[in-house]
Amino acid sequence: MRIGIIGFGNMGSAIYEGIVEEKIFKKKDIFIYEIDKEKVKNLNLNICESNKDLVEKSQLIIIAVKPNDAKNVLEEIKSSLSPEKILVSIMAGIKIKKIEKIVGKNIPVIRIMPNLNVKVKSGIIAYCSNKYGRRYENLIEKIFSSVGMVFKLNENKFDTITAISGSGPGFLFYIAEEFKKICIEKGISEKISKDLVTYLFYGTGKMIFQTKKEIEELKEQVCSPKGTTIAGLSVFEKVKFGNLLRKVVEAAEKRSKEISES
Ligand SMILES: NC(=O)c1ccc[n+]([C@@H]2O[C@H](COP(=O)([O-])OP(=O)(O)OC[C@H]3O[C@@H](n4cnc5c(N)ncnc54)[C@H](OP(=O)(O)O)[C@@H]3O)[C@@H](O)[C@H]2O)c1
Missing domain, CATH: 3.40.50.720 (NAD(P)-binding Rossmann-like Domain)
Structure with missing residues (x-):
């Protein structure tokens, strides 16, 4: 062909x-x-x-x-x-x-x-x-x-998938960028900060991909009682990070709808 x-x-x-x-x-x-x-x-x-x-x-x-x-x-x-x-x-x-x-x-x-x-x-x-x-x-x-x-996928779900997988890399790059900024603010060199964030995303993605475990289970594995991850995650819960992420996806979805209807 x-x-x-x-x-x-x-x-x-x-x-x-x-x-x-x-x-x-x-x-x-x-x-x-x-x-x-x-x-x-x-x-x-x-x-x-x-x-x-x-x-x-x-x-x-x-x-x-x-x-x-x-x-x-x-x-x-x-x-x-x-x-x-x-x-x-x-x-x-x-x-x-x-x-x-x-x-x-x-x-x-x-x-x-x-x-x-x-x-x-x-x-x-x-x-x-x-x-x-x-x-x-x-x-x-x-x-x-x-x-x-x-x-x-049904075409009526294309705006949703555009917002999640189409724009998704941009959202995750944003989070990676913020992590890098925090590392630098805390006195870690720019080079190490970049390498560190690179491996944080690469390794975490690989854990999800290679272990094939449920994401919830992987999260539990890093959450020892009274530990550091739980302390950090409680802030996510307090500010309702899940709702914020939903708003991010819905804004992209709305924009996709506007573009495809114009
Ligand atoms: N990038 C993404 O993450 C992504 C994700 C999902 C879907 N898409 C879709 O993929 C498509 C391509 O995106 P892209 O990022 O690859 O864009 P791109 O890098 O700008 O590539 C498009 C290419 O087509 C050329 N072109 C313009 N008019 C043409 C014509 N009449 N005949 C032949 N070539 C022509 C452009 O040349 P000029 O630069 O000179 O105009 C450019 O080199 C878009 O429709 C986008 O919506 C992209």
Whole structure:
């Protein structure tokens, strides 16, 4: 199968690397079109002349441009699409209905919501499809599992998943940044503070991932009675940190809804 990737930015390039490194498809079968020629100048890729050219050469087309460029790209390629091609969009907030309105209802369309962590092949990738896209769901799972965990999700939950896994890395980076600031304030050198926070997140993630224990159980393990962790966690409880986090997620979810309805 021949794959086309429109837009070779953060996401497009990460997906390309995943597919090639995990040997899902061969390099020779992947076509790229990127408007910013500088980005692909010295790379050994199959660069197409235009998006139309890319669609003509590919059977499965991944659109990885910013949502603001969606209309331009879809208008440009619509005459080259046919029901034998599969259109995959990773553009945040662009609903299947919006895509179908431009390209027609008879084109298989799959909508994907990835997150930044696909860059380290540990992404969270939710997908949904239209009626004609359904028969390609196994293929989609195979392709995107090269960059993380993949699961099917009803499109009406996409704003929620955008807020949790899409924005989630940003929320955790924020907490990591605050931890680093505290370390520095307490007199730990900047370098050690950064390494320490890096290992705090890496090791804690690895504990959840590798031990496969319930998160609640892992938390209990560090909470010895009258110990330091319990003392710290009681502050979380007092300020109702859970409610604060809920507000954070709901603000992102609301914004996602506004974007997808605009
Ligand atoms: N980054 C994330 O964490 C994340 C998470 C979930 C979903 N997404 C979605 O993934 C998509 C891509 O995001 P990104 O972070 O990879 O963006 P990006 O780094 O800006 O990449 C998009 C690339 O597409 C190029 N482009 C623009 N118009 C084009 C056209 N007509 N034909 C071909 N290429 C074109 C852009 O060039 P110029 O820079 O010159 O415009 C840019 O190089 C977005 O729709 C975003 O919503 C991103």
